[in-house]
Amino acid sequence: MSKGENRTDHLPRSPGVGDDPREHKDTNTPPGKIRFRDLDEAVIEADRCIQCGSCAAACPSDSIGIDEIDGKPTLVKMCTGCSRCxxxxxxxxLRYERVIEETEANREGSTSAYAVRADDDSAREAGQDGGAVTALLAGLLEAGEIDGAVVAREREDEPLRGEAMLATSREELLESGGSIFNQTMQLGEIDRVVGESDLDDPDLALVGTPCVIQGAKALESFGRPGEGSEIALTVALFCTRSFEYDRLTSLLVEHGVEPEAVDHLDVADGKLFAYGESETLLETDVEAFDAAGLPGCEECADFTGRAADIAAGNVASPDDATTFVVRGERGADALDAAASELEIEDLGDDTALRKLAGWNRRKAEETLPREFDPEGDLSIGYEQHRERYDDTDRAPQSHNPARAYQYERWC
Ligand SMILES: Cc1cc2nc3c(=O)[nH]c(=O)nc-3n(C[C@H](O)[C@H](O)[C@H](O)COP(=O)(O)OP(=O)(O)OC[C@H]3O[C@@H](n4cnc5c(N)ncnc54)[C@H](O)[C@@H]3O)c2cc1C
Ligand code: SF4
Ligand code: SF4
Structure with missing residues (x-):
């Protein structure tokens, strides 16, 4: 008898039934094990997924892929119930605030903040702000400090939709300059993009939103190493939120902007801008796009990507520069190695940066149904999660019936 045949209940279930929230689920799952379907209901179906890709990267059997339609994690083969997703x-x-706390406690060296511009015009033009991240990565490649950088680019088939890519040359870095305002499952894509290249055991820089870097740090410290790839440097992009692709493009259309006409988007000083090749197509308060924000971002208190070796954003530095927060020896060594590509000045007044980081943390603490506890246990159990999230507007939701066949066969 297959696992699927042994089940009687593949239908949507309601949360909070019984003393053990899992007892009504007729599965073979031994006590204490958590399957992908539990993650699906608590995070993905509850519309809380931030598409960081940690679950896919952590899965030892490569059972989690990316759904072609919504870009979210989905089961692609048998779930062994190992609980790692x-x-x-x-x-x-994963108590992300504890990962950040541990990373900071174990880091050697100091933290400094700079206003940075790419030295080279082509990187400045390609970049979102000062082109400094592009130039940093180009300098590290040229110095032989990394073999490639996992970055993001716009997909060819859909305007503004991002996808992870591996850049191994200055040209590829210039192509991928600029910010992508939807998530790419970045961490779960590393094995794929490296596998499609001719690199063997590469030293990589990983660029991502702060949640991606939290997952990378957790995996580096406590989990499965990537298949041969070494993350030599992590770069976080400052972030208060990312957007859900379909909702973002629909709202652009409602504002009279066709996504195909947009060269790039920007979010700065509380405004959302859509730029065409040579004109500003839209400038509006970013609140007008609240409905497109990922609800899971409201639980995030990590604006400055504190787990990353270098974090980059636009706040607190002039319009033509990028703010860099450079942390520890890894961050400082990387900045030194790429210094010939960069114009670097001390940041000076960092009030705006601290204010935004403080606001972001207060918002997360208000939103999180669980306690925000940087000293708390690293792991949050399934029952513990449900105790806090059931009976809130972030409660687990029954899985999409369209996925029932997956769970019948594989979970
Ligand atoms: C979702 C999002 C929200 C942001 N919100 C803020 C904010 O509120 N305040 C603020 O100060 N800054 C914010 N930033 C950062 C800002 O937009 C710039 O990315 C940053 O200033 C670096 O500029 P740059 O010119 O040096 O980078 P560039 O030279 O343009 O290099 C950026 C690099 O990051 C990669 N990249 C871009 N987007 C992604 C992505 N989604 N996932 C993985 N890699 C990516 C690119 O491929 C490129 O390699 C945000 C960025 C993102 C992606
Ligand atoms: S938030 Fe990240 S780890 Fe969690 S389900 Fe979504 S992609 Fe996976
Ligand atoms: S706000 Fe936080 S959770 Fe959302 S994309 Fe940015 S870093 Fe990730």
Whole structure:
């Protein structure tokens, strides 16, 4: 008898039934094990997934892929019930604030903030702000400090939709300059993009939103190493929120902007801008796009990507520069190695940066149904999660019936 045949209940279930929230689920799951379907209901179906890709990166059997339609994690083969997708998900089992705290406690060296511009015109033009991240990565490649950088680019088939890519040359870095305002499952894509290249055991820089870097740090410290790839440097992009692709493009259309006409988007000083090749197509308060924000971002208190070796954003520096927060020896060494590509000045007044980081943390503490506890246990159990999230507007939701066949066969 297959696992699927042994089940009687593949239908949507309601949360909070019984003393053990899992007892009504007729599965073979031994006590204490958590399956992908539990993550799906607590995070993805609850519309809390931030598409960081940690679950896919943590899965030892490569059972989690990316759904072609919504870009979210989905089961692609048998789930063994090892619980690791839950354990490394910053919206369920991973207490992300503890990962940040541990990373800071173990880091050697100091933290400094700079206003940075690419030295080279082509990187400045390609970049979102000062082109400094592009130039930093180009300098590290040229110095032989990294073999490639996992970055993001716009997909060819859909305007503004991002996808992870591996850049191994200055040209590829210039192509991928600029910010992508939807998530790419970045961490779960590393093995794929490296596998499609001719690199063997590469030293990589990983660029991502702060939640991606939290997952990378957790995996580096407590989890499965990547298949041969070494993350030599992590770069976080400052972030108060990312957007859900379909909702973002629909709202652009409602504002009279066709996504195909947009060269790039920007979010700065509380405004959202859509730029065409040579004109500003839209300038509006970013609140007008609230409905497109990922609800899971409201639980995030990590604006400055504190787990990253270098974090980059536009706040607090002039319009033509990028603010860099450079942390520890890894960050400082990387900045030194790429210094010939960069114009670097002390940041000076960092009030705006601290204010935004403080606001972001207060918002997360108000939103999180669980306690925000940087000293708390690293892991949050399934029952513990449900105690806090059931009976809130972030409660687990029954899985999409369209996925029932997957769970019948594989979970
Ligand atoms: C979702 C999002 C929200 C942001 N919100 C803020 C904010 O509120 N305040 C603020 O000060 N800054 C914010 N930033 C950062 C800002 O937009 C710039 O990315 C940053 O200033 C670096 O500029 P740059 O010119 O040096 O980078 P560039 O030279 O343009 O290099 C950026 C690099 O990051 C990669 N990249 C871009 N987007 C992604 C992505 N989504 N996932 C993985 N890699 C990516 C690119 O491929 C490129 O390699 C945000 C960025 C993102 C992606
Ligand atoms: S938030 Fe990240 S780890 Fe959690 S389900 Fe979504 S992609 Fe996976
Ligand atoms: S706000 Fe936080 S959770 Fe959302 S994309 Fe940015 S870093 Fe990730």
């Amino acid at each position: 839950w354990d490394f998900c910053p919206r369920s089992g």
